[in-house]
Amino acid sequence: MTYPLSQLLKDAEERARQSGRQWTSQRADVLRVMADQAGPVTAYELLDAIKVVHPNPKPATVYRALEFFMELGLVHKLDSANRFVLCQHQHGQLHHRAQFLICDDCGQVKEIPVAPKLLAALEEQARVQGFQMAGKGLEVHGRCGQCRQRH
Ligand SMILES: [Zn+2]
Ligand SMILES: [Zn+2]
Incomplete structure (x- = not known):
């Protein structure tokens, strides 16, 4: 991966702070698990993967975290595959097409x-x-x- 995890987490926290949003350890966990995936995942697969870290993840929490990461430009949704993937670039706040x-x-x-x-x-x-x-x-x-x- 071109984007080391420690940098990703740092950037995520920084972007969240800049946009006045809350950064929580829960969100960091979701991002960590997301970064651990070999490729794009469905929300359901991500939820399953999170169960390894948190025995009873709330689906709503995971979905909200995904929405949050998309807003920050850290995660993309592939509409045609209905899957989510970590951004492979360090685009900065504004994500270009x-x-x-x-x-x-x-x-x-x-x-x-x-x-x-x-x-x-x-x-x-x-x-x-x-x-x-x-x-x-x-x-x-x-x-x-x-x-x-x-x-
Ligand atoms: Zn292939
Ligand atoms: Zn991207």
Whole structure:
């Protein structure tokens, strides 16, 4: 991982403080477990993983923590896969649009910046239709390099 856990936790606490939000040990635990996952997880899988640390996690607490991390730009939701993934970059407070390369074989996700030209072209095409693009990222499905080698 390009983002060491200690740095992630420090950044998270710092961002929470800057946005006037509360940082709790519970949220730190959720983030730690999130960082421990091999790839993107469903909220349910995350809840299961948290049970190892906390015997009886409240689903609402975990969901609220996820929402909180998304607001801080530390976790992304992949709408097309209905899964959550830790941000792979240290973007700072403002999270720019990212491109997610989602492997349909192994489930791994790679987050890369969207080429500005590509983004401008997409937004322009949408604008011509009177359409405003939503979301923080472009989700591209396919097969990753490792899986392609295996087949
Ligand atoms: Zn990100
Ligand atoms: Zn793969």
